[in-house]
Amino acid sequence: MSTTNHALPPGLPAPSTEEPLSAPYWKAAREGRLLVQKCGGCGGHQWGPEWICHRCHSFDLDWAEVKPRGRIYSWETPHHPVHPALNGHGPYTIVLVELPEADNIRMIGNLVGAPGAEPRIEAEVEAVFEPNDEASPPYTLVQWRLVG
Amino acid sequence: MTERTLRGKAAIAGIGETTYYKHGQSPDAEFKLALKAVLAACADAGIDPREVDGFATYGNDRSEATRLAAALGIHELRFSNMHWGGGGGGVAAAVANAAAAVHSGMANCVIAFRSLAQGQFARYGKGAQAPMAMGEDAFLWPYGLMSPAQRFAMKITRFLTENGIRHEALRSIALASYHHAQSNPRAVMQGRPLDEAKYDASRWIIEPFHRLFDCCQENDGAAAVLVVPADRAKDLPHPPVYLLGAAQGGHHRSAAPVHNAPHYASAHFPTVARNLYEMAKCGPGDIDVLQAYENFTGGVLLGLVEHGLVKPEEANEFLVKENLLAPTGRMPLNTSGGNLAECYMHGLELVNEAVRQLRRTAINQVPDPEIAMVIGGPMVTPVSSLILGTEGTL
Ligand SMILES: [Zn+2]
Numbered sequence: 001m002s003t004t005n006h007a008l009p010p011g012l013p014a015p016s017t018e019e020p021l022s023a024p025y026w027k028a029a030r031e032g033r034l035l036v037q038k039c040g041g042c043g044g045h046q047w048g049p050e051w052i053c054h055r056c057h058s059f060d061l062d063w064a065e066v067k068p069r070g071r072i073y074s075w076e077t078p079h080h081p082v083h084p085a086l087n088g089h090g091p092y093t094i095v096l097v098e099l100p101e102a103d104n105i106r107m108i109g110n111l112v113g114a115p116g117a118e119p120r121i122e123a124e125v126e127a128v129f130e131p132n133d134e135a136s137p138p139y140t141l142v143q144w145r146l147v148g
Numbered sequence: 149m150t151e152r153t154l155r156g157k158a159a160i161a162g163i164g165e166t167t168y169y170k171h172g173q174s175p176d177a178e179f180k181l182a183l184k185a186v187l188a189a190c191a192d193a194g195i196d197p198r199e200v201d202g203f204a205t206y207g208n209d210r211s212e213a214t215r216l217a218a219a220l221g222i223h224e225l226r227f228s229n230m231h232w233g234g235g236g237g238g239v240a241a242a243v244a245n246a247a248a249a250v251h252s253g254m255a256n257c258v259i260a261f262r263s264l265a266q267g268q269f270a271r272y273g274k275g276a277q278a279p280m281a282m283g284e285d286a287f288l289w290p291y292g293l294m295s296p297a298q299r300f301a302m303k304i305t306r307f308l309t310e311n312g313i314r315h316e317a318l319r320s321i322a323l324a325s326y327h328h329a330q331s332n333p334r335a336v337m338q339g340r341p342l343d344e345a346k347y348d349a350s351r352w353i354i355e356p357f358h359r360l361f362d363c364c365q366e367n368d369g370a371a372a373v374l375v376v377p378a379d380r381a382k383d384l385p386h387p388p389v390y391l392l393g394a395a396q397g398g399h400h401r402s403a404a405p406v407h408n409a410p411h412y413a414s415a416h417f418p419t420v421a422r423n424l425y426e427m428a429k430c431g432p433g434d435i436d437v438l439q440a441y442e443n444f445t446g447g448v449l450l451g452l453v454e455h456g457l458v459k460p461e462e463a464n465e466f467l468v469k470e471n472l473l474a475p476t477g478r479m480p481l482n483t484s485g486g487n488l489a490e491c492y493m494h495g496l497e498l499v500n501e502a503v504r505q506l507r508r509t510a511i512n513q514v515p516d517p518e519i520a521m522v523i524g525g526p527m528v529t530p531v532s533s534l535i536l537g538t539e540g541t542l
Contacts, residue, residue: 008291
């Protein structure tokens with residue numbers, strides 16, 4: 001198994017990728033594209049996925065590809081393993097990333113890239129698509145790395 | 149039109165709790181703990197437990213109202229209420245729901261309670277063990293974001309960073325709880341004092357603001373209060389402790405999925421605190437003694453700020469241990485040891501302590517308090533808080 005490129009060790013819960021509300025996101029992630037909900041009524045972006053637009057109450061929610069760039073809104077570095085798969089792994093960093101070009105919706109991911117990269121609020125990041133091909137069914141996580 | 153309010157309409161007439169245990173150490177089953185706490189609250193109020201006609205709780209408590217009613221042989225059940233949301237966000241709401249029931253005439257004598265034997269069930273500090281993450285969790289768990297501490301930590305990172313608040317401000321909150329617990333025989337952490345050096349040397353749970361002592365323990369036990377209409381309370385053994393104000397809920401989209409709340413770095417009290425003070429007809433300057441739910445010390449700080457008790461720009465200066473200690477501190481906080489050091493009874497122990505303070509029977513008694521506040525579990529949704537007062541405040 002090639003897990004060396006993964007932010008976290010194998011064995012954590014896999015995302016459910018075939019639920020109607022979120023399946024298009026996961027399908028696009030397999031193709032290296034970042035899709036989020038976009039309202040057919042008012043044009044606003046929305047995340048996480050919901051059946052209705054919280055702005056205009058339209059049920060006509062479509063999916064739009066957005067630029068996989070953002071900035072860190074907040075971050076945390078857990079040390080204490082909360083899942084058996086994390087025992088002995090050591091600290092890892094979770095980032096909350098704001099997408100300025102998609103109405104500032106936010107997404108969760110791990111900060112990947114150069115070891116020791118320091119998270120900082122407002123730092124620019126770009127998406128890294130992390131395939132889990134060995135999983136059944138396979139899925140791709142969207143991770144983030146510092147730009148520049 | 150008469151004013152719609154609970155102010156002065158209902159009172160806590162009895163309080164009770166079991167022995168508090170470290171998690172997994174209770175010799176009693178969880179339901180037995182609930183029964184013991186209910187009986188203790190009734191005995192304290194001088195009311196026959198069979199007269200209880202309602203139960204209100206929160207946090208998906210497993211001790212169901214109907215089973216309690218049957219086991220205790222109560223004459224009739226008129227009110228049963230579960231407040232939505234996990235953890236202790238609903239602790240003040242459960243008391244308020246009991247008060248609303250007795251004031252509206254739906255019931256006469258309602259127990260608000262929490263029972264918890266985590267040794268017999270899953271622990272909170274462990275992440276999900278399911279192989280697949282469904283719904284919103286699909287966007288969280290695969291990234292190792294699973295526990296309550298991890299769900300809330302980024303609110304704290306953002307708020308403390310934005311406002312230049314140092315970790316020492318959170319340390320003072322932990323030190324105050326441990327200090328108060330040392331004189332409290334009920335406290336699980338009695339005999340295990342905490343000082344600056346021990347706190348600073350404790351391991352990281354989550355950087356940058358969660359050391360071990362910023363996080364609540366997990367415990368076994370149960371606690372309960374008995375709520376009756378204000379008129380009834382006057383004839384009972386203890387001086388009544390009146391509900392002056394209560395509020396619950398959250399601000400606009402505070403529960404937006406995947407950390408998308410517009411006002412994110414929040415404990416979710418901005419609107420709740422406004423509504424609370426409006427009903428209680430008082431303000432932050434009137435609070436004599438404060439019990440604020442510690443799931444994590446950062447949430448306490450946010451709760452204090454959102455209730456107007458501390459200004460963010462003064463937090464470093466104000467949140468020093470001496471200011472938080474009974475009897476002489478400027479803002480005595482968690483005077484029985486709180487969740488951190490008395491018992492993590494999901495905040496019900498904080499309600500009991502607020503009542504003891506206003507009865508003037510607390511172990512770490514604040515001099516002659518008239519008004520006490522209980523802030524429920526911060527950062528969850530919905531949250532709730534409560535203001536209680538003596539006869540003199542009506
Ligand atoms: Zn819309």
